[in-house]
Amino acid sequence: MMNLTIGWLYFDLMNTYGDRGNVLTLKNRAQKRNIAVTIKSLTTTCTPMDIQTCDLLFMGGAEDWQQEIVSKDLQGEKKQVFTHMIEDHIPGLFICGAYQFLGEYYLTADKKKLPGLNIIPIYTQQSTQTSKRLIGDIVCEVTHPALLKYIPSKQDRLLIGFENHGGRTMLLDKKNALSRTISGYGNNDSDATEGSVYNNTIATYMHGPLLPRNPVIADFLIAKALTVKYNHEVELTPLDDTVITNNRTYLLKKMYDSRA
Numbered sequence: 001m002m003n004l005t006i007g008w009l010y011f012d013l014m015n016t017y018g019d020r021g022n023v024l025t026l027k028n029r030a031q032k033r034n035i036a037v038t039i040k041s042l043t044t045t046c047t048p049m050d051i052q053t054c055d056l057l058f059m060g061g062a063e064d065w066q067q068e069i070v071s072k073d074l075q076g077e078k079k080q081v082f083t084h085m086i087e088d089h090i091p092g093l094f095i096c097g098a099y100q101f102l103g104e105y106y107l108t109a110d111k112k113k114l115p116g117l118n119i120i121p122i123y124t125q126q127s128t129q130t131s132k133r134l135i136g137d138i139v140c141e142v143t144h145p146a147l148l149k150y151i152p153s154k155q156d157r158l159l160i161g162f163e164n165h166g167g168r169t170m171l172l173d174k175k176n177a178l179s180r181t182i183s184g185y186g187n188n189d190s191d192a193t194e195g196s197v198y199n200n201t202i203a204t205y206m207h208g209p210l211l212p213r214n215p216v217i218a219d220f221l222i223a224k225a226l227t228v229k230y231n232h233e234v235e236l237t238p239l240d241d242t243v244i245t246n247n248r249t250y251l252l253k254k255m256y257d258s259r260a
């Protein structure tokens, strides 16, 4: 029996708009395939080794003050371990505030510059012109080649989520974008890109939570985690997603209708 350890990073600080649902979805979809799952809830008291022993990483979003605490904690050996894991293709999902950490820096609403981990070539700042936050339902179409290869169905490539952020993230290389924004904002309010992909790491502004609404992304992360862990290509058996597909059809119709 295969097993999977999911590291839920800063579960008590970085967790907004139902982000926890992502962890539950990963667990549920892995268990349905007979994969044993351990969830490690990690926070500032954790050691670098606690992070290193995970097969898949997850971190949710937060307000600026919580991000400040985490950016101080994710330093030194923890930062090194975390960075190496991402470089070594350990998969991860990073939502909103967690996404912002992966770049060069995040300039908060109070103009504090929180240094990032410099893993993905992005930077994030709040607008100097307006205090408007980017809030609402969002629909995007996956454009990143690593994901396109994994998601043959055009319908499944539509990602549905909810966003609420003041930070505008700019991609230094647009080829790293996860998707193209169809409705809503995404990375910023100017270039219609959403999220970033780096190795097996997916970073996005989509709360929702993301994975129950877009299970192909959950399966991508699980399959990659097992492939890296067991050192051979792991393909997951398909699940009956009729209920989710019907729900997606309903949500997409509702979002398109409200735009008409």
Ligand code: GLN
Binding pocket: 016, 060, 061, 062, 063, 064, 067, 095, 096, 097, 098, 164, 165, 166, 167, 168
């Ligand atoms: N505090 C950050 C911002 O406003 C992230 C928000 C979030 O994670 N929902 O941009």
